[in-house]
Amino acid sequence: MIPSAGEAVALHRKYGSSETIVEHCRTVAAVAGVLVGAFRARGVEVDERAVAAGAMLHDIGRSKVQTFMHGLEGAEIIQREGVDKEVVEIVRRHVGAGISPGEAKGLGLPPFDYIPRTLEERIVCFADKMVDSTRVRPFEKEVQRFVAKGHDVDRLRALKRSLEEELGEDPETLVLEKLKATP
Numbered sequence: 001m002i003p004s005a006g007e008a009v010a011l012h013r014k015y016g017s018s019e020t021i022v023e024h025c026r027t028v029a030a031v032a033g034v035l036v037g038a039f040r041a042r043g044v045e046v047d048e049r050a051v052a053a054g055a056m057l058h059d060i061g062r063s064k065v066q067t068f069m070h071g072l073e074g075a076e077i078i079q080r081e082g083v084d085k086e087v088v089e090i091v092r093r094h095v096g097a098g099i100s101p102g103e104a105k106g107l108g109l110p111p112f113d114y115i116p117r118t119l120e121e122r123i124v125c126f127a128d129k130m131v132d133s134t135r136v137r138p139f140e141k142e143v144q145r146f147v148a149k150g151h152d153v154d155r156l157r158a159l160k161r162s163l164e165e166e167l168g169e170d171p172e173t174l175v176l177e178k179l180k181a182t183p
């Protein structure tokens, strides 16, 4: 099952997500939608429904936990709800720029490669990094945050570069141009 936006919101309500989280997810879905449109315009196949559902549900795990565990938590919630695996994996792999198996071990996460790989997983992960709470903001702001926290900036930049190479243009510029009116 791939939930519609309305069904995704109903799931958020069921698990007690805050309004801010629901609004954050809506904004990430808008950013991801711009990217899906751009890829499609270039003839690249993207599962639009999976991206939309993944974006709408990516932070549902924050209803339970605020740490890096929320990706896994969210994935488990929606898996139990019968959501398609493709969407479950988008949610599982959206945290930061992904978590490697080695890092997962150090963090006490179940051993798994949590780095976004499919185009759909990378689109949602990247879109999330361009949204601070409910505002669209430059990707560079997230890079600065990564630097301040000592996270792997190279992986974050590689995420953007991978999309840029496949898209043939800068995904950040595209999003900022299309969504500059977002409050």
Ligand SMILES: [Fe+2]
Residues within 6 Å of the ligand: 058, 059, 070, 094, 095, 128
């Ligand atoms: Fe998240």
